[in-house]
Amino acid sequence: MQLYKNKVVLITGAASGIGKTVALTYAQQGANLVIWDRDDEGLADTQKQIQQTGSTALSLKIDLTNPDEIVTGIKTAAEKFGRVDILINNAGLGKSASVYDLSVDDWDYVINTNLRGTFLCSREAARIMKMNNGGFIINIASTRALMSEPDTEAYAASKGGILALTHALAISLGPDHIMVNAISPGWIQTGDYSNLSRTDHQQHPAGRVGKTDDIARACLYLTNPENDFITGTNLVIDGGMTRKMIYAE
Numbered sequence: 406m407q408l409y410k411n412k413v414v415l416i417t418g419a420a421s422g423i424g425k426t427v428a429l430t431y432a433q434q435g436a437n438l439v440i441w442d443r444d445d446e447g448l449a450d451t452q453k454q455i456q457q458t459g460s461t462a463l464s465l466k467i468d469l470t471n472p473d474e475i476v477t478g479i480k481t482a483a484e485k486f487g488r489v490d491i492l493i494n495n496a497g498l499g500k501s502a503s504v505y506d507l508s509v510d511d512w513d514y515v516i517n518t519n520l521r522g523t524f525l526c527s528r529e530a531a532r533i534m535k536m537n538n539g540g541f542i543i544n545i546a547s548t549r550a551l552m553s554e555p556d557t558e559a560y561a562a563s564k565g566g567i568l569a570l571t572h573a574l575a576i577s578l579g580p581d582h583i584m585v586n587a588i589s590p591g592w593i594q595t596g597d598y599s600n601l602s603r604t605d606h607q608q609h610p611a612g613r614v615g616k617t618d619d620i621a622r623a624c625l626y627l628t629n630p631e632n633d634f635i636t637g638t639n640l641v642i643d644g645g646m647t648r649k650m651i652y653a654e
């Protein structure tokens with residue numbers, strides 16, 4: 406059964422990694438895709454693979470740090486398909502730097518991509534969803550919203566902001582029948598899975614490192630039309646790592 410047939414799904418950061426797998430997963434479910442990224446070569450490959458499933462993809466080169474491009478991109482998507490049913494705010498990046506050296510420019514770049522970009526995409530997509538009896542928004546956060554390694558201030562703050570933005574949007578957009586949830590991935594291997602070591606896998610309570618499919622299946626769950634009683638939540642998908650207590654030996 407193709408649960409998402411004729412639904413329009415917009416995914417940011419769809420040129421690679423998690424976003425690419427999520428896009429292909431919805432395509433296999435019969436959805437029409439709107440795929441965004443600043444990497445147009447990667448986007449072209451995602452688009453080709455979507456078309457091989459028989460689904461349609463509108464591919465737009467968009468830099469999320471540019472608010473005008475986001476506004477125009479949503480209008481273009483709505484003009485082509487007449488609706489946007491699901492938005493997956495997936496694009497994101499970090500800049501690792503000592504807290505003493507992190508520049509204002511680098512801070513702004515990470516926050517503007519991850520957090521402001523998520524807000525602007527949600528605001529613009531919600532305008533369209535509201536006219537079509539609602540929709541679903543998923544914000545890809547990170548377990549780094551909850552815990553940290555050193556030198557990751559901007560990334561951690563952006564992802565923590567995304568969790569707060571998620572519950573704020575869930576409350577504001579509930580009356581418009583728009584469900585807003587976050588997914589916080591742990592270690593999701595986007596490169597060669599076979600390169601991982603036994604230690605990499607076994608440190609996880611679940612016994613393995615995550616795969617991009619783990620996140621794609623969670624997206625399907627949170628956007629299943631029947632799951633319209635789930636909003637404002639944060640689904641942690643990390644093989645149990647954030648639940649593991651660690652003491653020095």
Ligand code: NAI
Binds near residue numbers: 423443496592
């Ligand atoms: P990735 O680097 O493979 O994909 C991210 C995509 O976002 C890239 O295609 C990139 O070009 C795009 N992008 C970055 N900045 C952009 C901008 N300003 N405008 C438009 N596109 C932009 O990364 P991955 O691993 O697939 O991550 C996807 C999301 O999942 C990110 O938000 C990341 O923070 C989050 N995440 C990933 C984890 C992992 O272990 N892979 C763990 C926790 C969170």
